[in-house]
Amino acid sequence: MTNRLAIQINASDNVVTLVDEAQAGDHVRFITSDGPQELPVLDDVPFGHKVAVREIAAGERIVKYHEAIGRASRAIRPGEHVHVHNVESAVQGGAK
Amino acid sequence: MKVNAYLRPDGRIGVRNHVVVLPAVLCANEIARRIADAVEGAVALPHAGGCTCGEDVARTERVMAGLGSHPNVAGALVLGLGCENCDSEKVAREIAERCPSKPLERLVIQEVGVSRAIREGTAILEKMVRKASGEKRAEVDLAGLTLALECGGSDATSGLAANPALGVAVDRLIAEGGSAMFSETTEAIGTAHLLARRAASGQVAERIVQTIDRAEGRMVPLLAPGEHFLTSGNVAGGLTTLEEKSLGCICKTGSAPITEVVEYGVRPRAKGLVLVDGTGFDVPSMTGMVAAGAQVVAFTTGKGSPVGYPIAPVVKITGNPGTYERLEEIIDVNAATITRGEKDVREVGEEIFREVVAVCGGKPTRSETFGFHDFSIATLAGAYAGV
Numbered sequence: 001m002t003n004r005l006a007i008q009i010n011a012s013d014n015v016v017t018l019v020d021e022a023q024a025g026d027h028v029r030f031i032t033s034d035g036p037q038e039l040p041v042l043d044d045v046p047f048g049h050k051v052a053v054r055e056i057a058a059g060e061r062i063v064k065y066h067e068a069i070g071r072a073s074r075a076i077r078p079g080e081h082v083h084v085h086n087v088e089s090a091v092q093g094g095a096k
Numbered sequence: 097m098k099v100n101a102y103l104r105p106d107g108r109i110g111v112r113n114h115v116v117v118l119p120a121v122l123c124a125n126e127i128a129r130r131i132a133d134a135v136e137g138a139v140a141l142p143h144a145g146g147c148t149c150g151e152d153v154a155r156t157e158r159v160m161a162g163l164g165s166h167p168n169v170a171g172a173l174v175l176g177l178g179c180e181n182c183d184s185e186k187v188a189r190e191i192a193e194r195c196p197s198k199p200l201e202r203l204v205i206q207e208v209g210v211s212r213a214i215r216e217g218t219a220i221l222e223k224m225v226r227k228a229s230g231e232k233r234a235e236v237d238l239a240g241l242t243l244a245l246e247c248g249g250s251d252a253t254s255g256l257a258a259n260p261a262l263g264v265a266v267d268r269l270i271a272e273g274g275s276a277m278f279s280e281t282t283e284a285i286g287t288a289h290l291l292a293r294r295a296a297s298g299q300v301a302e303r304i305v306q307t308i309d310r311a312e313g314r315m316v317p318l319l320a321p322g323e324h325f326l327t328s329g330n331v332a333g334g335l336t337t338l339e340e341k342s343l344g345c346i347c348k349t350g351s352a353p354i355t356e357v358v359e360y361g362v363r364p365r366a367k368g369l370v371l372v373d374g375t376g377f378d379v380p381s382m383t384g385m386v387a388a389g390a391q392v393v394a395f396t397t398g399k400g401s402p403v404g405y406p407i408a409p410v411v412k413i414t415g416n417p418g419t420y421e422r423l424e425e426i427i428d429v430n431a432a433t434i435t436r437g438e439k440d441v442r443e444v445g446e447e448i449f450r451e452v453v454a455v456c457g458g459k460p461t462r463s464e465t466f467g468f469h470d471f472s473i474a475t476l477a478g479a480y481a482g483v
Contacts, residue, residue, distance in 0.1 A: 005437045009260045009347070017256055017334065019435050031440045048252045048334030062336075065260065065347045067290050069340035082336070089337035091286045 003038070006030040006051060010066035015050040015082050017064070022051070028079075043081040050082040062087050097238040097272050100457040102167070102231055105197050109240035110167035111391045111456040113231055114139055114407045115224040117173045117217065118160050120187065121146025121180035124205060128175050131217035137225040139406045143473045146182040152475045153181045159361040159473050161190035162387030164200070168407045170231060171199035171224030173217055178206025199224045233458065239273030239367075241456060244390035244408070245348050247280070248378030251398025252333060255344025257415025257434035257441070258396035264445020265394065265452065266350035266369070275367045276349065277385040279360075279374030281311040283345040285325055286338030291346065296353040296368070303357035307373050314476075348396060360474060361387035379403060380474035382410075392456055394448065402426045403470040404463030409455045412462060413448060426462045428455070 006016035006028040016030045022045045027038045030053075037053075045051055050064070056076040061068040070087040080086070102110035117140040119128035125142035132140035141163060145156040164172040164187065172191060176184030188202040201220045205213045245262065247254055266276045284291060288308040295301035326338045335341045355368035361384050364370045374384040378401065382393055386408045393410040395401070400423040404410050414420050417432040424430075429451050433439040455461055 007256050007434060007441075009256065009441060019253075019256065019437075029437065031437060033440065033442065046334065050334065050336070064340060065343040066351065067339070067343055069343060070337040083334070084331060084336055087336045089339060090289065091338045 002026045003029045004041070008032055008053070009064060012063055012066050014052060014054045014056055014063045016053055017050050018045055018047055021045070021047050040079050041081075042077065042079040045081045052076045052078055052080050052082050054078055056082075097453070098235045099238050099241065099453055100233045101236050101240075102170075103234055103236050104167045104195070106167075106195055107240075108167035108389070109236050109391065110169070111241075111458075112168040112407065112409065113170045113228050114168055115171040115221055115228055116141055116163065116169050116407060117175055117221065118164055118187070119143070119146070120156075120160065120174065120176040120182045120184035123147075123180070124175050124177045127205060127210060127213055127217075130214050131173070131175070131221060134214075134218045135221040135225055137229070138221045139469055141406055141471050143471060145473045145475055146177075146180045148181065148475055149477060152477055155360060155475065156182045156473055157187050157190075159383060159387040160187045161194070162361050162363065162389070163383075163407060164188075164191035165194040165198070166386065166389070166391075166407060168391055169198075170228035171221075172201075173220050173224075174200070174202040175213070175217065176202065176204040178204045199227060237273070238269070238453065241269065241392065242275040242277060242390040243269055243452060244382060244385035244393040245276055245278045246378050246382055246385075246393055247345060247348065247396040248403060249397045249399035249401035250345070251416060253415035253432070253435050254396050254398040255341075255347070257444070258398070258413045258431040259344060259348040260441045261415070261431050261434060261444035262348040262394055262396055262413060262448055263350035264442050265448035266348065267352060268445065268449045269452070270350070270352040270368055273367070275370065276352075277364075277370045277372050277388060277390050278346070278349050279372040279381045279384050280345055280376050281307055281371070281373050282315055282376040284308050284342055285312045285315070287342040287346050290339065290343070291354060291371075294351075294354050296355045296366075300354055300357060304354060304371060307357055307371065311373070348394075358388060360384040363389050375474045377472075377474065379405075379470045380472045382408070383471065383473050392452060394452060396431075400426065402463065402466070402468060404461070404466065404468030406469040406471050409461045410463050411448070411452055411455055426466070428461050
């Protein structure tokens with residue numbers, strides 16, 4: 001099992017950002033105020049991309065920086081890659 | 097909490113004690129430099145404005161008055177050429193009104209001649225530096241500090257490590273009664289609705305939205321066909337929405353309410369977190385905030401920007417491990433420990449806060465050790481500014 005490093009910027013965030021490249025089956029490791037946490041990744045995820053750390057329902061806010069960066073366009077499982085294929089922007093022209 | 101700083105007669109606190117030459121126009125820059133270079137401890141603030149048009153003239157005058165009356169400045173020489181649009185007499189008057197006891201002189205090159213301006217300017221500055229060197233630091237309340245927030249040479253680590261950690265430091269400073277300013281309006285495009293929710297009042301919320309909309313309106317005609325604020329390169333790099341991209345910059349403001357929105361270089365009335373309408377370019381953006389009263393700058397960089405500022409210390413922070421290794425000589429706080437998984441954002445935020453307080457107490461920053469004095473004033477008309 002390979003550990004891949006990610007950053008959770010705020011404890012309320014439901015995504016972490018990889019500072020590594022991960023393949024499906026790898027574990028992401030990130031530091032929280034309660035110590036390090038680990039989670040298996042379900043997809044191949046490139047450097048700088050996001051992974052869900054909790055169950056996110058369709059229509060629910062994607063939270064990074066303790067703020068909504070968009071909404072889930074479908075249900076997202078923990079460990080899933082979070083990007084333009086499953087997120088919608090609230091800003092007109094803000095991609096997808 | 098206390099900091100060792102200069103208490104000024106107007107009640108403001110200075111963290112440095114500079115003597116400055118303020119040229120009123122581009123054409124006076126060389127003589128301003130010549131005068132400042134002749135006097136150890138003096139610095140010139142050369143810029144490209146002064147014969148601009150419309151709002152840009154008022155902006156230049158406002159910025160010069162803001163810098164001349166700044167609490168980090170112990171004495172100021174306003175240097176006019178004579179025929180410029182910028183009214184150097186008005187600038188000097190405003191400085192005198194705000195700081196009646198501050199040493200202040202004005203020379204006009206076309207009235208006294210070049211050699212005499214250099215000779216007299218040098219003598220004036222020598223006297224100001226002598227007086228300034230007798231001033232002593234004292235224990236003052238940290239609540240008088242305003243921290244300007246800036247980023248430059250950003251990369252993916254800026255939004256992931258350095259900026260979030262700076263946001264923690266800002267929350268800490270504001271909890272101590274201090275203030276902070278941010279000014280990269282063009283980089284806030286896409287977050288107007290999020291920032292408006294953080295406004296201290298409905299009126300401030302309205303100003304935030306108007307200010308960001310105005311910046312977007314000015315920028316859109318400058319974009320190439322098909323060009324967008326969120327680029328395909330951004331998306332390939334992992335940024336999913338424009339909100340996410342903008343928040344990577346804005347998160348360095350922390351989570352405090354936004355108490356006021358002011359124009360470029362205008363002193364706010366409120367304490368706390370203030371939006372100073374400015375630019376995405378780091379050096380002129382710092383000028384907008386320092387002229388508005390910020391005494392110290394926290395500057396995050398991914399790729400490694402060396403910039404300093406002539407009258408305010410610049411605390412440089414990077415979250416990029418490679419940049420820290422290669423350019424450690426210009427970095428004051430290493431936030432790459434977050435990127436390496438060694439520390440969390442809160443721990444590094446505390447390190448930034450402690451470094452800012454130490455620097456305000458007199459510890460030189462890396463860019464001060466190098467003597468970097470980057471300076472510029474943002475104009476709206478840019479290359480079309482001259483009349």
